[in-house]
Amino acid sequence: MDLDAIQQMFFQESEEGLQALESCFATCREGGDDAETINTIFRAVHSIKGGAGAFGHEHLQTFAHHYESVLDQLRSGGLTMTPALLDVLVAAFDTLTDHVAAAQGERSTPDDSAVLAALEAASHADAAPPAEPPAAPAAAVEAPAPTAGSDDFDALLGLLGPEASAPEAASGGDDFDALLGLLDLEPAPAATPSWRVRVRPSGNGFANGSEPLLLIRELSRMGATDIAVDASDLPPFDELDVQRSYLGWTMDMPTEVAREDIEAVFEFVDGWQIDISQEEAPAAPVEQPEAPEVSVEPAPPAPVVTPPAAAAKPEPVEAKPNPVETKPTPAVTKTAPPSAEAAAATIRVELDKLDRLVNLVGELVITQAMLAQRLSEHGLGGTSELTSLENLTRELQDSAMSIRAQPMKTVFNRVPRIIRELEADTGKRVRLQVEGEMTEVDKTVVERIGEPLTHLIRNAVDHGIEGPQDRIAAGKPEEGVLRVAAEQRSGRIVITVADDGRGIDRARVRAKAVERGIVAPDANLSEEEIDNLIFAPGFSTAEKVSNISGRGVGMDVVRRNVQALGGRIGVSSRFGNGTSFTLSLPLTLAVLDGMIVKVGDQTFVIPLGNIVESLRAQPEQLSYLSEQAAILDVRGTQLPVLRVGPLLDVPAQTDPGETVMIVVESDVGQAVMMVDAIEDQRQVVVKSLEANYRAIPGVSGATILGDGRVALILDVDGVMFQARRKPALAA
Amino acid sequence: MSRIELLPAVLDTAAAKPLADMLHERLTENEPLQLDGTAVTQIGQACLQVLLSARQAAAARNVTLSIREPSEAMTMMVTLAGCADLVGKAED
Numbered sequence: 044m045d046l047d048a049i050q051q052m053f054f055q056e057s058e059e060g061l062q063a064l065e066s067c068f069a070t071c072r073e074g075g076d077d078a079e080t081i082n083t084i085f086r087a088v089h090s091i092k093g094g095a096g097a098f099g100h101e102h103l104q105t106f107a108h109h110y111e112s113v114l115d116q117l118r119s120g121g122l123t124m125t126p127a128l129l130d131v132l133v134a135a136f137d138t139l140t141d142h143v144a145a146a147q148g149e150r151s152t153p154d155d156s157a158v159l160a161a162l163e164a165a166s167h168a169d170a171a172p173p174a175e176p177p178a179a180p181a182a183a184v185e186a187p188a189p190t191a192g193s194d195d196f197d198a199l200l201g202l203l204g205p206e207a208s209a210p211e212a213a214s215g216g217d218d219f220d221a222l223l224g225l226l227d228l229e230p231a232p233a234a235t236p237s238w239r240v241r242v243r244p245s246g247n248g249f250a251n252g253s254e255p256l257l258l259i260r261e262l263s264r265m266g267a268t269d270i271a272v273d274a275s276d277l278p279p280f281d282e283l284d285v286q287r288s289y290l291g292w293t294m295d296m297p298t299e300v301a302r303e304d305i306e307a308v309f310e311f312v313d314g315w316q317i318d319i320s321q322e323e324a325p326a327a328p329v330e331q332p333e334a335p336e337v338s339v340e341p342a343p344p345a346p347v348v349t350p351p352a353a354a355a356k357p358e359p360v361e362a363k364p365n366p367v368e369t370k371p372t373p374a375v376t377k378t379a380p381p382s383a384e385a386a387a388a389t390i391r392v393e394l395d396k397l398d399r400l401v402n403l404v405g406e407l408v409i410t411q412a413m414l415a416q417r418l419s420e421h422g423l424g425g426t427s428e429l430t431s432l433e434n435l436t437r438e439l440q441d442s443a444m445s446i447r448a449q450p451m452k453t454v455f456n457r458v459p460r461i462i463r464e465l466e467a468d469t470g471k472r473v474r475l476q477v478e479g480e481m482t483e484v485d486k487t488v489v490e491r492i493g494e495p496l497t498h499l500i501r502n503a504v505d506h507g508i509e510g511p512q513d514r515i516a517a518g519k520p521e522e523g524v525l526r527v528a529a530e531q532r533s534g535r536i537v538i539t540v541a542d543d544g545r546g547i548d549r550a551r552v553r554a555k556a557v558e559r560g561i562v563a564p565d566a567n568l569s570e571e572e573i574d575n576l577i578f579a580p581g582f583s584t585a586e587k588v589s590n591i592s593g594r595g596v597g598m599d600v601v602r603r604n605v606q607a608l609g610g611r612i613g614v615s616s617r618f619g620n621g622t623s624f625t626l627s628l629p630l631t632l633a634v635l636d637g638m639i640v641k642v643g644d645q646t647f648v649i650p651l652g653n654i655v656e657s658l659r660a661q662p663e664q665l666s667y668l669s670e671q672a673a674i675l676d677v678r679g680t681q682l683p684v685l686r687v688g689p690l691l692d693v694p695a696q697t698d699p700g701e702t703v704m705i706v707v708e709s710d711v712g713q714a715v716m717m718v719d720a721i722e723d724q725r726q727v728v729v730k731s732l733e734a735n736y737r738a739i740p741g742v743s744g745a746t747i748l749g750d751g752r753v754a755l756i757l758d759v760d761g762v763m764f765q766a767r768r769k770p771a772l773a774a
Numbered sequence: 775m776s777r778i779e780l781l782p783a784v785l786d787t788a789a790a791k792p793l794a795d796m797l798h799e800r801l802t803e804n805e806p807l808q809l810d811g812t813a814v815t816q817i818g819q820a821c822l823q824v825l826l827s828a829r830q831a832a833a834a835r836n837v838t839l840s841i842r843e844p845s846e847a848m849t850m851m852v853t854l855a856g857c858a859d860l861v862g863k864a865e866d
Contacts, residue, residue, distance in 0.1 A: 280794075280828050285791050285820055288819060
């Protein structure tokens, strides 16, 4: 695994950590700030800090360090949780999220000075009596944010604390005695027990751009003292392979640093020798002479720099009365942090491998269907073995799909922050209600639903929920309620975004639609149709353009995004009482329940999600606007008849009496699709046309049927759109 | 009189080979060598090893190899790595 892959893993774990943090803060808001929750928060921030250090993300690491310090005080009882502190911690969490995004190159480095100052002030809240001077701004206290790139070693000076910027450090020149003084960053306690840490990178420790010194520096930042290099393996200059690592280090680490924290530094390295043992430190300082003697021995194999501590260190004494860490730990190759007990239940799998599995299972389903068809042609269709194979295949397919399933929580966890930002921007107060966050849906859907959902939420707060004064005037609680819910219903996931705001002002929507030429002034529109006008391209009722929900171009984009996922969006509203948007999406994009229909000599699949009913048309149900344009009366509702054959240029049955009428619905309403016959109803494996051929209007994908034929999957919305462009073929 | 070579700003793993080549060449001249670290903004383990090993080789030849005017960044990292003596006062 190369460094990029490991770093990617770090980012994934950071995302998970951030999600855990959001959940924990929600718990805290409800008064659940118990020790375990605080510990979980601490651990998540600590892990992010460790990884950031390993990969040289200085800004992230520095910020996480400050954040962690306050959390550490909180978990050790030095601070008590108050609403004010929680606000600071949540603000810091948002900044941490931004730092993680910046480390991934998704945004610029956030300005964290205000939050750092707030953290610094918070860290003194309990400890310092009011008479003490206020805490200095964090930036002045420690770790000025480096301005150079993340891997710029210039930043090291800043990271090493105020001593590094002391005048003598800047003196430059060749007065190294002064510079050496920098070594004494922390006065080592004279006789306190400490961890003895021995580290030796693997021979290929520089592979993939790894830089062992970064980890040594991280240990130094954590409080390591007496860092001594072991260069005894360094070969003669003529034999030196510059790509191999020959050095090792020994250092002391205060016992206040948890063992797992030390191990966490090496979380992302492979093949290193790492030995952490506990021992009683000698009463007197061991080493670090001001000007170490350099043994420049003629004999090449002799170690060049072997400070006493490295060569002549006594064996570790395992006699520390620390009950937690008494077990001796042998030198290990590639650390396995003990905190990984929970990780044993899960493994990480590359998405590519998963996709290949799902694809193969899809092929298996197709092959099974073909086999079944072939056997049935020979009168063997009903054999029990075939039924078993069919059941197993379906079960295997469900299992494979469930591996890709993710809880909606991963999307919903981002909502609180959006709300916080909106509250800050609008001055409105919003209470978030989240339901069904554990509802699972395919990863692709989870990944692609975030944007439309965010837009709906922004829209609800910006346009829906009123300001506090307006709400009080309307007899509502000052705080608005935004409900975000997910549930599985009939094999689809239904996501609801509902607010208790002012609702859609239909008169205004209609007026605006008329003004923009979207509807005719005399159009007879139902309430539902008026509500749906907000999805019309370019429609906006915003009196003033805000930077929150954009320029009113959003809702049609939301609808398009949802449709691209094979979903539909609906809106219902009561003026004065709120608006509710409902998104209905398939649980997966890889399989689809469809009706197999014949049109001429072609076979098509119509997604069951679009089908309302199917019927044979009686002549008296049909009325004709022209020879080609028909209207079907379905129990009093007049629906346009879409002749699928002509629409897709396929020769087909033209006599309505000989065809099947399939009533379909989409976001734009209902219509009737006229096909020659219904063949079957079954689950089909969706194959992308875009990936394998090219996009075709009115067709959303393809599948392979049991007899090996390719059947196109109709895009009902697309067909209805086509019909509008060819009105002569529809009503 | 000793020869002075200016060290590059970035002494990362990629810079180790050119650095080693340069030092090999200079050491064959059997002249005192000073490496000017003024410009160094970063140094990694690979170059640190090269410097340590080269100094050892120089000593074996009774040739002085020293680093003069190391930058703060260089001093800091080399010191952190337990090799403070490497950036000791340059000998004239």
